[in-house]
Amino acid sequence: MSAALEFCAIEGGYEPGLPILRGASLTVAAGEIVALLGPNGAGKSTLVKAAAGLVPIWSGSVMLNGRDITRVPAHRMVREGLGFVPQTENVFANLSVLENLQLAAALVPKERRGSLDAMFALFPDLDRQRSLPAGRLSGGQRQMVAVARALVASPSVLMLDEPSAGLSPLLVGVVFERLKAVRDTGVTILLVEQNVKAALAIADRAAVLVEGRERLVGPASELADDGRLAGLYLGGGVH
Numbered sequence: 001m002s003a004a005l006e007f008c009a010i011e012g013g014y015e016p017g018l019p020i021l022r023g024a025s026l027t028v029a030a031g032e033i034v035a036l037l038g039p040n041g042a043g044k045s046t047l048v049k050a051a052a053g054l055v056p057i058w059s060g061s062v063m064l065n066g067r068d069i070t071r072v073p074a075h076r077m078v079r080e081g082l083g084f085v086p087q088t089e090n091v092f093a094n095l096s097v098l099e100n101l102q103l104a105a106a107l108v109p110k111e112r113r114g115s116l117d118a119m120f121a122l123f124p125d126l127d128r129q130r131s132l133p134a135g136r137l138s139g140g141q142r143q144m145v146a147v148a149r150a151l152v153a154s155p156s157v158l159m160l161d162e163p164s165a166g167l168s169p170l171l172v173g174v175v176f177e178r179l180k181a182v183r184d185t186g187v188t189i190l191l192v193e194q195n196v197k198a199a200l201a202i203a204d205r206a207a208v209l210v211e212g213r214e215r216l217v218g219p220a221s222e223l224a225d226d227g228r229l230a231g232l233y234l235g236g237g238v239h
């Protein structure tokens with residue numbers, strides 16, 4: 001399978017001299033769901049933000065479908081085909097579901113703009129609530145609005161930062177089931193998650209990041225039973 005998103009020896013951080021990413025490498029193949037796991041502060045969010053052009057990369061490269069996007073500014077990423085759903089403030093609470101999607105669509109170049117009907121077909125819950133302000137939706141439905149906003153730009157790769165945050169287990173299941181449906185439309189997914197169990201259940205492969213470097217990468221089904229995973233969360237090394 002060809003690589004859709006490739007991180008190669010990424011070093012970077014928010015302030016010069018204070019590296020957060022310390023040589024992180026990871027390949028996400030086209031059509032995969034890859035879970036990016038790791039303890040608090042490992043740099044998971046920083047890595048996806050760096051790919052999205054929101055955190056400086058000092059060295060290394062990010063390739064999207066074979067194109068070097070390392071220095072592409074954040075506002076150009078949509079044109080490149082990289083979608084990003086941040087963890088917070090990812091919808092306009094005072095605007096309706098429909099207005100949220102219309103606004104997202106208005107910011108997308110015509111040649112990349114997907115139809116809103118396709119979004120409502122993918123998220124039937126949102127179709128039923130299209131005139132409701134996003135702030136009055138359930139947490140799970142709000143996440144779906146955030147995902148749909150990113151999908152309007154027809155990304156080839158979608159990165160999501162902890163879409164399960166703050167959701168009940170039941171809603172996590174509902175949102176993740178929709179992410180699988182998104183993947184089935186041909187979108188490659190990189191999923192940052194604290195919810196290890198739920199993430200491994202939908203991912204094809206997973207990577208564990210510790211102190212800004214990947215320490216364990218493998219098929220999700222194998223990592224679920226791998227004792228080294230818990231060791232890395234507890235601060236132990238991989239032996």
Ligand SMILES: Nc1ncnc2c1ncn2[C@@H]1O[C@H](COP(=O)(O)OP(=O)(O)OP(=O)(O)O)[C@@H](O)[C@H]1O
Binds near residue numbers: 039
């Ligand atoms: N805007 C920022 N400015 C400076 N440092 C930051 C900023 N955001 C995060 N950091 C630091 O970067 C490090 C990695 O944070 P990051 O959010 O990437 O970790 P994470 O693996 O996603 O953790 P979590 O699972 O807790 O969200 C932390 O030490 C954090 O304090």
